Amino acid sequence: xxxxxxxxxxxxxxxxxxxxxxxxxxxxxxxxxxxxxxxxxxxxxxxxxxxxxxxxxxxxxxxxxxxxxxxxxxxxxxxxxxxxxxxxxxxxxxxxxxxxxxxxxxxxxxxxxxxxxxxxxxxxxxxxxxxxxxxxxxxxxxxxxxxxxxxxxxxxxxxxxxxxxxxxxxxxxxxxxxxxxxxxxxxxxxxxxxxxxxxxxxxxxxxxxxxxxxxxxxxxxxxxxxxxxxxxxxxxxxxxxxxxxxxxxxxxxxxxxxxxxxxxxxxxxxxxxxxxxxxxxxxxxxxxxxxxxxxxxxxxxxxxxxxxxxxxxxxxxxxxxxxxxxxxxxxxxxxxxxxxxxxxxxxxxxxxxxxxxxxxxxxxxxxxxxxxxxxxxxxxxxxxxxxxxxxxxxxxxxxxxxxxxxxxxxxxxxxxxxxxxxxxxxxxxxxxxxxxxxxxxxxxxxxxxxxxxxxxxxxxxxxxxxxxxxxxxxxxxxxxxxxxxxxxxxxxxxxxxxxxxxxxxxxxxxxxxxxx
Numbered sequence: 001x002x003x004x005x006x007x008x009x010x011x012x013x014x015x016x017x018x019x020x021x022x023x024x025x026x027x028x029x030x031x032x033x034x035x036x037x038x039x040x041x042x043x044x045x046x047x048x049x050x051x052x053x054x055x056x057x058x059x060x061x062x063x064x065x066x067x068x069x070x071x072x073x074x075x076x077x078x079x080x081x082x083x084x085x086x087x088x089x090x091x092x093x094x095x096x097x098x099x100x101x102x103x104x105x106x107x108x109x110x111x112x113x114x115x116x117x118x119x120x121x122x123x124x125x126x127x128x129x130x131x132x133x134x135x136x137x138x139x140x141x142x143x144x145x146x147x148x149x150x151x152x153x154x155x156x157x158x159x160x161x162x163x164x165x166x167x168x169x170x171x172x173x174x175x176x177x178x179x180x181x182x183x184x185x186x187x188x189x190x191x192x193x194x195x196x197x198x199x200x201x202x203x204x205x206x207x208x209x210x211x212x213x214x215x216x217x218x219x220x221x222x223x224x225x226x227x228x229x230x231x232x233x234x235x236x237x238x239x240x241x242x243x244x245x246x247x248x249x250x251x252x253x254x255x256x257x258x259x260x261x262x263x264x265x266x267x268x269x270x271x272x273x274x275x276x277x278x279x280x281x282x283x284x285x286x287x288x289x290x291x292x293x294x295x296x297x298x299x300x301x302x303x304x305x306x307x308x309x310x311x312x313x314x315x316x317x318x319x320x321x322x323x324x325x326x327x328x329x330x331x332x333x334x335x336x337x338x339x340x341x342x343x344x345x346x347x348x349x350x351x352x353x354x355x356x357x358x359x360x361x362x363x364x365x366x367x368x369x370x371x372x373x374x375x376x377x378x379x380x381x382x383x384x385x386x387x388x389x390x391x392x393x394x395x396x397x398x399x400x401x402x403x404x405x406x407x408x409x410x411x412x413x414x415x416x417x418x419x420x421x422x423x424x425x426x427x428x429x430x431x432x433x434x435x436x437x438x439x440x441x442x443x444x445x446x447x448x449x450x451x452x453x454x455x456x457x458x459x460x461x462x463x464x465x466x467x468x469x470x471x472x473x474x475x476x477x478x479x480x481x482x483x484x485x486x487x488x489x490x491x492x493x494x495x496x497x498x499x500x501x502x503x504x505x506x507x508x509x510x511x512x513x514x515x516x
Contacts, residue, residue: 015047015055016098019072042070042103046120048153054143058153067159068118073172073452074101077191078122079211080180094122096154097162099193102172113170113198117163120154167217168207171196173451177462184460185228186237192462192483193217195450202449202469206483220483221258221444229487260487261444264315264355268306268347271297271314274440297437302341318351322400322419325407331425345408350434358443389417447481486511 021038044067046059059067077097097119103112149155174196181187193207206220218225228237259270272294298306309324311317320328325348330340341347389411391400399420408428411417416424447453453467462483469475490509496502 011050013049013052014076014078014096016059016076016096017043017045017068017071017074017101019043019104040104042072044068044070048144050144054145056144056146056148056153058149059156059159067156068098068116068161069103069114071098071101071103071114074114075099075174075176075193077176077178079178079189079191095119096122097176097191099176100166100168100171100174100196102198111199113172115163115166115168115170116161117166118159119162120159122154123152162213166207166209167219168193168205169198169201169203171198171203171451173197174203175453175455175464175467177455177457179457179462182460183235184237186235188226188237192455194455194462194464195447195453195467197451197473202451202473204446204449206446220446221261223258225258225485227258227485227487229489261442262314262354263444264318264358265313266444267313268298268311268317268351269296269300269303271347271350271437271441273297273437298347299342305339305341314351314354317348318355320348322402322405322407323422326419326422326425329407329425331419331422345428345431346434348406348408349431350437353434353438354441354443357438357441358445360445360448389414391417447479448477450477453477484511 019040019042022041043061044059045057045061047055047057049055062070075098077099078094079097080094097117099117100114103114104110105112144153175194177192177194179185179190179192181189189211191209191211195205196203207217208220208225209215209217216224224239226238228235230236262270273296275293275295306312306317306328309327311320311324311328325344326332327339328341328344330338332338389400389404391398391404399418401420405411405417405419407425408431410430411427414427415429417427419425447464447467448469450467450469451473454465456463456465464481464483466477466479469477488509488511490507492505493508494504494506496504
């Protein structure tokens with residue numbers, strides 16, 4: 001089989017489905033193929049071996065319609081019984097799972113990408129079946145046999161469809177990773193699906209599911225996604241919680257964690273300025289503080305003005321051309337100003353800085369990258385030295401056009417510029433440095449679109465290695481990613497005594513560099 005899925009558990013190895021090439025020269029070329037025209041057939045069989053030599057087919061090919069349809073490039077996983085018995089919703093036996101994949105229909109010459117989930121309960125390992133006299137239980141060192149089906153191995157009709165259509169899009173070539181129950185996840189098992197492709201797209205999304213019947217799959221950075229945090233010596237693992245403040249702002253500490261991670265395609269309307277906690281009355285040497293809060297950087301009225309110009313995201317604003325920027329500055333008609341967006345040059349400078357901050361190395365050289373970026377201090381300064389241009393400022397110069405100026409950058413020694421079609425436009429004398437707000441904007445980084453990657457759960461982290469992708473789906477990645485769903489949290493452990501010359505603070509955090 002080609003594109004089958006193999007998985008190992010203890011002393012057993014399972015092979016489920018896959019594709020095989022079929023030639024039947026006695027059929028018409030258009031329906032069954034010939035010696036020069038073969039077609040791909042999706043298999044629905046399942047095999048197992050405990051020595052790698054002798055194999056037992058415990059699910060027949062082209063079997064019951066009540067079982068899973070043939071498929072290839074799917075994902076398979078064996079999940080062992082919950083050894084902690086901490087959650088009654090979980091199965092007590094080992095389970096073999098298959099997720100999605102693609103199936104082909106030779107008669108229609110098409111491919112269907114699946115998002116279903118099937119499972120089968122596995123018997124106790126190693127296989128041990130008594131003889132007819134009820135004695136001499138065989139050890140696992142003996143090869144499995146057909147007679148073991150129904151005793152130590154599941155039967156063809158034991159497969160169960162767990163989900164007909166999961167929340168993620170049908171796909172093949174995805175990777176599935178299992179996070180076992182532990183104290184680090186409040187004994188909640190999780191399965192992750194990353195990447196994959198269908199006939200038109202290659203995916204970079206990440207989905208998780210806690211294996212409980214009736215529970216939905218959660219998409220990373222969605223409001224339903226779970227995260228971990230430790231505050232006041234209390235461990236939390238679950239969905240985000242929102243706490244509204246009296247002035248209609250949102251508590252930055254208790255808001256949804258996914259909101260703290262942005263992409264260049266994030267809506268401008270969610271940009272916030274974070275205000276650090278303010279000290280309350282100092283009682284008995286204790287430091288009492290308010291919550292950190294976040295207030296929107298852009299008013300709804302200004303958002304409406306930018307939306308009318310098709311400027312909706314951080315990327316849109318960073319890439320806005322001269323005339324779009326000038327319209328937002330109010331220069332829409334000759335010698336007239338209207339519909340001015342407040343602080344537009346500062347907002348554009350912040351957008352450009354954020355786009356540069358979140359750029360990833362696309363050289364595909366070997367590298368290790370963390371899925372959620374930390375705080376990176378951008379050494380580039382903004383609003384400093386002005387630039388020079390050779391247009392729009394004298395009788396002998398041509399009016400400035402699209403490629404001459406961006407509409408916001410200060411120009412050395414120039415207060416007005418003649419812009420083609422608009423006339424004189426005032427030049428900002430300076431643009432405030434966006435560094436303060438930039439440092440509070442965390443890059444939402446995920447692996448690039450890929451399929452046929454490899455994944456593992458290692459040292460408490462979900463790891464993704466390599467894969468194929470790119471615009472033509474031929475780029476071979478050699479990168480390594482780790483997923484971090486711990487929400488950074490830092491507190492002041494010790495502080496200077498009041499009315500003393502002491503000046504040292506000691507911070508502690510749940511992650512390295514969370515307090516920098």
